[in-house]
Amino acid sequence: DTEVTQTPKHLVMGMTNKKSLKCEQHMGHRAMYWYKQKAKKPPELMFVYSYEKLSINESVPSRFSPECPNSSLLNLHLHALQPEDSALYLCASSQDLGSFDEQYFGPGTRLTVT
């Protein structure tokens, strides 16, 4: 099973809302990633967790807060977002940090901030 699941598929939220994106994998992967992808642009790395610890934060604004409660789950908590944060949010996992030949992406959550 090489599946990464993400919920919800779509999310519409106002600028004062708090919401969370969820990602799950059961491949035993130890590294998990959050990417943001705007239309017609490549994915941009946001956060990387390795063995449930935050390894990389690409200077992401604090209105995005990642959490890795266990080795299979990755959350992204959203608060006070701006309309320009509307994008496709992709979760990915790989066996270990940097083993990109085994990196699998989830289907993404399409976020619209109104």
Next chain:
Amino acid sequence: QKEVEQNSGPLSVPEGAIASLNCTYSDRGSQSFFWYRQYSGKSPELIMSIYSNGDKEDGRFTAQLNKASQYVSLLIRDSQPSDSATYLCAVNVKAAGNKLTFGGGTRVLVKP
């Protein structure tokens, strides 16, 4: 200069022909190279990885790496309409932290 550059396209290819996609990168410390396919509205899917100079073939796909010239290419033989997608080149520079840097992507249209 962007770290990873691709022609945005669209690259229009007749069905059955060879599609040739190019990618250049700026960091000579780059160590591993990847090609992803992304259909509209979907997530990226890894199709090829290459680590050393030369060619690597997998089915209808061939990746070519030339570290001296700092480019990596992808050939798609016998192109099919189902190959119509955006192809993303990604590069890993371990010294910069274990992360991928993506190029802007090349949109490929295969016409029947």
